[in-house]
Amino acid sequence: MPGSTLVHEHVLVDFAGVKSTAQYDVREVLALARPKLEELKRFGCVRFLDCSPIGLGRNPRLLKALEDSTGLEIWTNTGVYGAVKRVAVPAYAYTESASQLARRWIAEAANGIDGVKPRFIKTAVLDFPLDDLDRKLIEAAAMTSLTTGLTISSHTNGGGRAAEAQLEILNRLKCPTSKFVWVHAQNEKDHAFHQRIARAGAWVEFDGISEKSAAWHRECVLYMKDQRLLGQTLISQDAGWYHVGEPHGGDYRGYTYIYSGFLPQIPRDDWKTLLVDNPRRAFTKP
Numbered sequence: 545m546p547g548s549t550l551v552h553e554h555v556l557v558d559f560a561g562v563k564s565t566a567q568y569d570v571r572e573v574l575a576l577a578r579p580k581l582e583e584l585k586r587f588g589c590v591r592f593l594d595c596s597p598i599g600l601g602r603n604p605r606l607l608k609a610l611e612d613s614t615g616l617e618i619w620t621n622t623g624v625y626g627a628v629k630r631v632a633v634p635a636y637a638y639t640e641s642a643s644q645l646a647r648r649w650i651a652e653a654a655n656g657i658d659g660v661k662p663r664f665i666k667t668a669v670l671d672f673p674l675d676d677l678d679r680k681l682i683e684a685a686a687m688t689s690l691t692t693g694l695t696i697s698s699h700t701n702g703g704g705r706a707a708e709a710q711l712e713i714l715n716r717l718k719c720p721t722s723k724f725v726w727v728h729a730q731n732e733k734d735h736a737f738h739q740r741i742a743r744a745g746a747w748v749e750f751d752g753i754s755e756k757s758a759a760w761h762r763e764c765v766l767y768m769k770d771q772r773l774l775g776q777t778l779i780s781q782d783a784g785w786y787h788v789g790e791p792h793g794g795d796y797r798g799y800t801y802i803y804s805g806f807l808p809q810i811p812r813d814d815w816k817t818l819l820v821d822n823p824r825r826a827f828t829k830p
Contacts, residue, residue: 549823554785561631599632604660627668646687672702704737
């Protein structure tokens with residue numbers, strides 16, 4: 545699919561979080577990642593959104609090196625990720641206000657991180673109902689989006705109810721819902737939530753696509769098409785990645801199944817909508 549974008553993938557993740565003391569050899573990561581990204585590029589991918597946030601292995605310099613060596617555009621992110629038992633939440637996020645956090649992220653968007661400008665906001669909520677930290681992170685993300693124009697990708701535990709609660713915060717702060725991506729929407733089994741979030745103007749992202757999950761993901765995509773909501777739908781794999789702390793990076797999953805295995809299961813007329821048009825509308829390049 546020429547000109548396509550994968551909106552949710554990873555090159556490297558360190559699940560030990562902000563307290564991690566694990567070390568890794570950047571040369572080893574580059575040697576493992578480069579051929580998988582080069583293979584992906586041959587399928588027509590031109591842009592790759594790396595969703596590893598601060599505290600879970602975000603490394604803009606590594607991504608820039610891979611971008612330069614492969615010619616594949618690789619985006620990094622700003623924000624704070626509140627899921628996975630809060631292991632990625634830096635200490636300052638507990639004490640600073642939403643506006644203070646937003647100022648940090650706006651500065652990163654303006655000045656870059658290690659010389660690389662983030663192109664989207666990555667955050668996460670722990671569960672539903674949202675607690676104080678969850679609400680603060682989403683408020684900060686909305687404030688940042690309003691100033692920078694960056695899209696918010698929110699890893700959403702708690703299903704459709706948590707997605708709706710986040711949209712309520714955006715609405716209160718007058719942040720356009722078109723700037724919100726409900727990440728991991730495939731974990732919600734009630735399609736009514738998928739429909740409501742999309743009709744509210746937000747993006748519904750069915751990621752984690754694999755051979756094992758393909759039947760369910762196909763159902764989700766076809767449901768959205770049947771509801772005439774394919775134009776609010778994103779798909780990706782949440783694939784990769786170099787596992788920090790595991791010998792030789794562990795099991796690094798490639799990025800091409802979505803092209804070779806999943807797309808043939810849905811109508812060809814929808815391929816460009818899902819992998820070219822929608823990602824470019826959802827994530828406008830600042």
